Amino acid sequence: MPASSRGARLALTLGLVLAIPAGAPAFAQLPPPSAGQPAAAAAEPPAVTLNLTQRGVPAEASAENGVLAKERALAAGRRAAWAKLLAEAGTSGPSLSDQQIDDMVSSIVIEEERPSPTRYSGRITVNFNAGRVRGALGGRVPGLAPVAAASGAPAPGVPASNWVEAVATYRSMAEWLDLVRRLKGAGQVASVDVQAIAVDAARIRLGLRGPTDTVIGDLAGLGIALVPAVGPRPGESWRVGLAGGG
Template identity: 55%
Template sequence: MAALIATALVMLAPLSAPRAQDEAAAPAAAPAPISFTQRGVPAEATAENGVVARERALANGRRAAWERIASGSGRSLSDAQIEAMVSSIIIEEERTSPTRYTGRITVNFNPGRARGYIGGAATAEGGGGGGGSAPAEGTADRRPQGPMPAAATVEVVALYGTLNEWLELRRRLAGASARIDVVAISTDRARLRLGLRAAPGVAAQELATQGITMTPGSGAPGDAWRVGLAGRS
């Protein structure tokens, strides 16, 4: 009996060894590619008026989209840092009220800038929740760009007639200024603190090339200058 058991063990050993070797040699599963286009992102907020509610909702949506692709990175980013990585936002659906905004959005991130925060080895893939990736950008944007120093800081009153005008004006100002802080906002105007890259007189000429008018204000506190979209009646 002992001899039979020993013989059986000798015969089974060669069968089990290759299986263990095969398991050890099996390659680890590759990490899932990262999508820089996130669809169906909820965007909701309540505020004192609809303009502020929409701004906050879009900021919440951008952050939710970023958390989808950066989960596990362990980095905490500000709203401004996340916004700087977003190349575009598409409104899928929205519902507004005097004090609340509810919607779903598609957020397209700039792949080069986003990789700088989550690691250069990240690979782009078709959009989350439905395919389609953000277009590749030039090598100049491969890493997140830090804030540029401001040559002058001024308080201005931004004038606009509609929510879309405000969003477009803010987008242009953000691209042409070293820094933009919203001090107060209402349905037709906002008080801003701008960090200009040049003296106000020179900055006004540079802003004009971006389709923004910058003219002297009333001189009252917080109204040294006024800005708006060029050509606005």
């Protein structure tokens, strides 16, 4: 290459370098991707809100007697409420037995009922326990918060640190069974020991995971009244029953 040509190229290069302002970045920034290009990372799924209170759930069943028909109808109602919750959450959920579904239920409210000697028909409201439902659905529903973020209640495996002797009162065996189920499903209750039982009352020992004053408020949210006994006899410092019950 002639010397004059090399000199012209060198002068042009020096001119371009000197034309860059001091402090300018060494590399030019790339333009943003066009609308047709995929995003660098997929957007996070929207958070899922679980409807833990299912109302107007049908409960129907037949059996050889009215008591068994009601038990079967309530079991069918709990399963129908669970299926409705799953549908609203957009998942098929795990395959659970009637007992596993029952363990996730905090309470049942009977809206209407039509019992007969061999058949039970009605509509119920089913209230599910938030922590247990989240535990069953963990990893199946995108955007579902983990169990630890759902509640500050102690984990089910935490042992009792406080024990209360109480007399449970109820108007029927069905009400007694409902009370025991709610107590066992409460996050602050570690154990329910039945010491004696009659047709309308039972002496029980509750193992609690926290101070009694704190547990009282948590149980109230599940429809359970735990109150000091009035004029208590030995072993009757507390009374417990369904809120509004006898």
